[in-house]
Amino acid sequence: MSQAKVTDAQLMADRSKFLKNGDTVGITCVPFSGGQPKGGVDDGPIEMIRFGILDQIQGMGYQIELSEGMDKYRTMQPASDPPIGNMKNPRYVGMAARRVAEQVQSHCKQGRLAVTLGGDHSIAMGTLAGSSSVYGSDMCVVWVDAHADINTPSSTDSGNLHGCPLSFVLGLCDKDEVPANSPFEWIKPCIRKNRLVYIGLRDVDAAEKVILRKHGIRAFSMHDVDKHGIGRVVEMALDHVNPDRSRPIHMSFDVDALDPSVAPATGTPVRGGLTFREGHYICEAVAETGCLVALDLVEVNPLLGDPESLRQTVAVGCSLVRSSLGESLL
Numbered sequence: 001m002s003q004a005k006v007t008d009a010q011l012m013a014d015r016s017k018f019l020k021n022g023d024t025v026g027i028t029c030v031p032f033s034g035g036q037p038k039g040g041v042d043d044g045p046i047e048m049i050r051f052g053i054l055d056q057i058q059g060m061g062y063q064i065e066l067s068e069g070m071d072k073y074r075t076m077q078p079a080s081d082p083p084i085g086n087m088k089n090p091r092y093v094g095m096a097a098r099r100v101a102e103q104v105q106s107h108c109k110q111g112r113l114a115v116t117l118g119g120d121h122s123i124a125m126g127t128l129a130g131s132s133s134v135y136g137s138d139m140c141v142v143w144v145d146a147h148a149d150i151n152t153p154s155s156t157d158s159g160n161l162h163g164c165p166l167s168f169v170l171g172l173c174d175k176d177e178v179p180a181n182s183p184f185e186w187i188k189p190c191i192r193k194n195r196l197v198y199i200g201l202r203d204v205d206a207a208e209k210v211i212l213r214k215h216g217i218r219a220f221s222m223h224d225v226d227k228h229g230i231g232r233v234v235e236m237a238l239d240h241v242n243p244d245r246s247r248p249i250h251m252s253f254d255v256d257a258l259d260p261s262v263a264p265a266t267g268t269p270v271r272g273g274l275t276f277r278e279g280h281y282i283c284e285a286v287a288e289t290g291c292l293v294a295l296d297l298v299e300v301n302p303l304l305g306d307p308e309s310l311r312q313t314v315a316v317g318c319s320l321v322r323s324s325l326g327e328s329l330l
Contacts, residue, residue, distance in 0.1 A: 007061025012113075012326035015290040018135070018248045019111050025057055025325065026107025028067040028116045028127075030100055031074060034092040035122025035162035038267045040303025042074065044317075045117035047302045047310065053117070053318045060325060065112060067103040073119075084182060086159040093161045094183025097126035104130030108293065115321060118298030120267070121149055124252050125165040125187060131294040132169070132190040135248040139293070140195040140241035144282055145254040146270040148201060148208040148219070153177040155207035162299075163205075166196070172211065193217055195247070197237045199282060200225070200257040203270045222272055230278040234285045242291060250294040251286050251324065253279075255317055265305045265313035276316065283323035295324050 013022030029045035054064055076099070077092050084090045100116065104127050107114040116127045132139050143149070143166070150166040152173050167173050171189025178184050198219035204212070212219055218240045220233045228236070242249060255263040259273035274282075286292050300317050302310050 008326040008328070009061030012287065015288075015326075017246070017290045018293050019113055021111040022113065023061065024063040024065055024110075024112045026065045026067070026110065026112035026114045027054070028100060028103045028107070028114070029070045030096070030116060030119035030123050031070060032096050032119040032123055034077065034089040034096060035120040036160045036267055038301060038304070041118070041120050041267055041299060041301040043302045044119060044298070044300035045070070047300065047314050048117055048317055051314045051318055053321060056318060056322055057325060060322065060327060062325065065107065065110070067107070072099070083159060085153050085177065086156055087153050087161060088159040089161070091183045093122050097123060097129070098186055100126030101130035101133070104294065105133050108134035113292065113325070114294040116294070116296045118296065120162040121145070121252070121254050121298045122162040122165055123298065124149070124296055125168045125184075127252065127294060127296050128165070128169045128250060129187055129190055131250045135293055137190060137192050138195065139191070139248045139250055140197070141191055142197055142199065142237060142241070142249055142251040142282075142286060144199045144251065144257045144279070146200060146203050146256045146273055147254070147268065148198065148204045148212065150208050150211050150217075151205060152211070155205075155211070157205070166191075167211075170196070170215075172215070195241050197241045199233060199237055200274050202272055203268075222274075225274070225278065230274075230281050231285075234282055238285075238289065242289070245289045245291055247291060248293040249286060249289065249291040251283075251292060252296040252298070253283070253320060254299045255297070255313060255320075256299055258316065263313045263316050264309040265301050266299050267301050267304065268299075279316075279320060280323045283320050284328070287324055287326045292324060295321065297321055
């Protein structure tokens, strides 16, 4: 007598410590590029859908709840959006992030695993605000990225807000940088500094190094990955923010954390990144904790590179999402 197959979704739902509807994935697609200057990253979520990410997730046994109004992220762009201080496109970024926050919050309130497909990494100020509004400031954040993305509006040289989301949610911006009437006044400090950990850093601005050291924020660079191996690095990272594996985890994964040979179609590639397997191991290990409540997968840019580069990067992005949802090698 044959036994019914246990799906990845069932295994993850049984393992989950926080999700009351762990067999359902709430997906928010954010076709948004306002946090940086290169066009095309707004098409990242659409390409992942074309590549079959929704069918792949359902094939793992999950139900899907898809946030409505994906096209509004394009149409909400204001006709005029002059800089505020150094910040470029501040009104557009602020409005988009607020909408992301509301959609992620809705999925989290329903007890679904909230998956957000970007779009540039500025949207994380919204995803983190949304998930933390449900899970509280004890929620920990695993930030997988080549870049620290913790510049404040005054420390950023470029003014591109995809390099600043963490400074907003950590409360590092002062009143002069984010005045009361700014497009970001709705963002309150919602992530604790000792609940944030980085994996994969290798291109950190001088000002960001000062910020990380000043606030004692734990970061594992590619030097640490080379020295200890990815398994030990992930263990140390989780031990720092979630030693008893008793806190909810929001993982924000920028595909440029991977080496450009693995994920070439992204806006700010940096050589010497994570291998294919190292990136997937991080996702697999976080999934195994049973603590994952939210996932961002961002910075896939279909306009950068040839068709094969696009196919390769989109395929890797989809694979990382599946690994985070419990897809196993055996």
